[in-house]
Amino acid sequence: MRVKKYLADDFQTAILKAKNEMGRDAIILNSRQINKKGFMGLFKKSQVEITVALDDDLRLESDNLRRTAPVFPTNNQKSFAVGEVSPQENQLLLEMSRVQELMADIKNKMYEVEMLKGFNESVQDFYNLLLKNQVDKDIALKIAHSVETRLPGEKCADSNWVRDVCLHTLQDYINEVKPIKADGTKRPQIIVMVGPTGVGKTTTIAKLAANFTFVEFQKVAFITLDTYRVSAADQLRTFAEIIGIPIKVVFSPADLDEAIKGFKDCDLIFIDTAGRSPYNQEQMHELAQFLDVAQPDETILVLSVNTESNDLINIYERFSRVNIDKLIFTKFDETICYGQLLNVFNKIDKPVAYITNGQSVPEDIVVPDAQHIAGMMLGKDEVI
Ligand SMILES: Nc1nc2c(ncn2[C@@H]2O[C@H](COP(=O)(O)OP(=O)(O)OP(=O)(O)O)[C@@H](O)[C@H]2O)c(=O)[nH]1
Ligand SMILES: [Mg+2]
Secondary structure, three states: OEEEEEEEOOHHHHHHHHHHHHOOOOEEEEEEEEEEOOHHHOOOEEEEEEEEEEOHHHHHHHHHHHHOOOOOOOOOOOOOOOOOOOHHHHHHHHHHHHHHHHHHHHHHHHHHHHHHHHOOHHHHHHHHHHHHOOOOHHHHHHHHHHHHHHOOHHHOOOHHHHHHHHHHHHHHOOOOEOOOOOOOOOOOEEEEEEOOOOOOHHHHHHHHHHHHHHOOOOOEEEEEOOOOOOOHHHHHHHHHHHHOOOEEEOOOHHHHHHHHHHOOOOOEEEEEOOOOOOOOHHHHHHHHHHHHHHOOOEEEEEEEOOOOHHHHHHHHHHHHHHOOOEEEEEOHHHOOOOHHHHHHHHHOOOOEEEEEOOOOOOOOEEOOOHHHHHHHHOOOOOOO
16 A cells, blocks of 8 residues: 655646546545745645555555446347346446445555554554454454553553563454363263364363363263264274273264263263264264264363464354354464464354363463463464
């Protein structure tokens, strides 16, 4: 985006100057009258100053639009019956909708420019840091705006103050943290992990089971519904053997009911499910049937932070058919862009139970802390 000021005796001339230099796609951001003092206050002269911006991406787009400008039908062209839309008219409608999109884009950009102009330099830096961390523009703008309103005027230049306000503001945008509570008030507690393939469901269950068994001295059992791949059940069985807890492999909803009854003296039953494509209706339906029988206390959606935020939101929406209670984010050790999480939190208002940060069982799992996550986003705190 290029921004330039033009000064002229009148508005028209200033516009002409700007148009000649910046082209016709330039946007007028501001105009004001300037009174120039003449000799000893005499011959006072007023001039007009306009501030003009040009976005090169938008200009390219509108140049393309002009090049493909619609041709209106002439008399000797084919006539069309009522209700039938001529190809030219279709083209025209298409172009009109693109122009509308372009206008909306311009409006957004102007809004952004206007908002940013009002921000302190330190808040603008914070805004740019959020963008660098892949936080969506509108969310970054919203967060930067709350920082700006919270920052006392006299502290704007104090970088420690600014950082503290940014840190506290960011925490407001991080979801509630709610790990599994095994306090014995309900036995057995049934926890089901669902999610797309390969995100770390089985590994996370193993980490949790080991911690609840050896640190919290709970009686834990496994049930796996993952019978799709030959090695899938073996993976969890191996973990069960190492931890020394029972496991049942279940093939049908009726078997599942039996398996749960068999573990009624346990504190916690972890149910592992096969990775599901959220876009496969049949697989999702089958998962829903199993969950109807399990009647879980908590259904936890496991998501990898490596996945793009729009995909994460889509995945969540697909899995919501089985009523998601909490989220677990895995593979924190494989990314440095945590801003994606803010985009997800903006759309998904579900508590986060855990974050995992490596392949080692049982150590690579933590109960997240909003302040720490905010610190990581600002590059202040060490990665979890
Ligand atoms: N780097 C890293 N790797 C992880 C993490 N959690 C799990 N993994 C690895 O991710 C791979 C898949 O893990 P699984 O636990 O089998 O994933 P899953 O979701 O059960 O996979 P499916 O059952 O096939 O859907 C394994 O190689 C794990 O070691 C993590 O936090 N960080
Ligand atoms: Mg698995």
